[in-house]
Amino acid sequence: MASETVIELQQIDVQFSEKGQEVHAVDHVDLTVSRGDIYGIVGYSGAGKSTLVRTINLLQRPTGGKSLVLGQDMLSLNAKQLRQERQRIGMIFQHFNLMNSRTIAENVAFPLKGHKSKAEIKAKVDSLLKLVGLDERADAYPAELSGGQKQRVGIARALASDPEILISDEATSALDPKTTSSILDLLKHLNETLGLTIVLITHEMEAVKQICNKVAVMDAGRIIERGDLLQIFAQPKEQLTKDFIDTTIQLDAALEAVRQEPAVQNLAPSDRLLRLTYVGASTDQPLVATLFKDYQVTANILFGDIQILQGTPFGNLIVVLSGTSADLARAFTYLHDNDVTVVALDGKEETPA
Numbered sequence: 001m002a003s004e005t006v007i008e009l010q011q012i013d014v015q016f017s018e019k020g021q022e023v024h025a026v027d028h029v030d031l032t033v034s035r036g037d038i039y040g041i042v043g044y045s046g047a048g049k050s051t052l053v054r055t056i057n058l059l060q061r062p063t064g065g066k067s068l069v070l071g072q073d074m075l076s077l078n079a080k081q082l083r084q085e086r087q088r089i090g091m092i093f094q095h096f097n098l099m100n101s102r103t104i105a106e107n108v109a110f111p112l113k114g115h116k117s118k119a120e121i122k123a124k125v126d127s128l129l130k131l132v133g134l135d136e137r138a139d140a141y142p143a144e145l146s147g148g149q150k151q152r153v154g155i156a157r158a159l160a161s162d163p164e165i166l167i168s169d170e171a172t173s174a175l176d177p178k179t180t181s182s183i184l185d186l187l188k189h190l191n192e193t194l195g196l197t198i199v200l201i202t203h204e205m206e207a208v209k210q211i212c213n214k215v216a217v218m219d220a221g222r223i224i225e226r227g228d229l230l231q232i233f234a235q236p237k238e239q240l241t242k243d244f245i246d247t248t249i250q251l252d253a254a255l256e257a258v259r260q261e262p263a264v265q266n267l268a269p270s271d272r273l274l275r276l277t278y279v280g281a282s283t284d285q286p287l288v289a290t291l292f293k294d295y296q297v298t299a300n301i302l303f304g305d306i307q308i309l310q311g312t313p314f315g316n317l318i319v320v321l322s323g324t325s326a327d328l329a330r331a332f333t334y335l336h337d338n339d340v341t342v343v344a345l346d347g348k349e350e351t352p353a
């Protein structure tokens, strides 16, 4: 099935000049988002993520390049047309940007003012608050709500104009992990039930991992790596991408603990301490069984982490493999042939395969 392109950024370039200093915030970035995607853009603070996504609805005008959204060349629109197009692109933010002197219902109703009758607005607000699970709090004020509830209001408000695209700029960054997870679940639910296309800006790969089907890694104004979530997790190429993925596994802490274990302290000269990473059906059990049965290599699993990404296992093991060097070499070939990524943790040759 050919998927419809809803956002196409072509060679987007944004340069700021601040007090005579040139900042190249976005450096000739191409980005294609298809309908129904939850497209994660991950990067450290200052990478240019916010500036890039703000060129989608022209909250930021690029100094170069093209922004095509829902078939419109955004830069060719007059002010009135642009206002209309922006209705089709909702946005949520880290700090919610709610009006504190207005009730929840009034905040959600705000974008509808002047477009609909009072009764229509009330019906719409009721259904939006229900959608985000806040129908009981319509008359509360923002100060009475938790952070997670405030973001639910932000989401309801962003959906008031029935947008086809939602841009989420660090929308969970001010929230604790459990609340973050529930907001991400809500976004996923809206994606599935409304067909909403979502661009999710974050500095947390954990958030990308939870709901995105695509991911781009941004650094110094450029997208340095991009692709399907599973493909990127299975075979990251750039070190920054690997670092972001590792934040979701807590591998550093595991490795520190593993290094204290007798099996590692007393490594035989031919033993290998390795990290094995795989995506897909192969689980640790058949892997380890095959290494022994077919290659006479024993695997001592010191740490294992298996997560489910989009319904597919993503496994990370720290193992000691023991065998003759000939058997180990054949085992490495087997692992390589089965798309298991092998990284040496013992300071010996970096890629054994």
Ligand SMILES: Nc1ncnc2c1ncn2[C@@H]1O[C@H](COP(=O)(O)OP(=O)(O)O)[C@@H](O)[C@H]1O
Pocket: 016, 017, 018, 023, 024, 025, 043, 044, 045, 046, 047, 048, 049, 050, 051, 052
């Ligand atoms: N309005 C602006 N004027 C000048 N510099 C800016 C402006 N907005 C962003 N920048 C600079 O552009 C770079 C990218 O910023 P930003 O897009 O906010 O990154 P991110 O969202 O990834 O943290 C930073 O160096 C930032 O200081």
Ligand SMILES: [Mg+2]
Pocket: 049, 050, 051, 169, 170
């Ligand atoms: Mg930002």
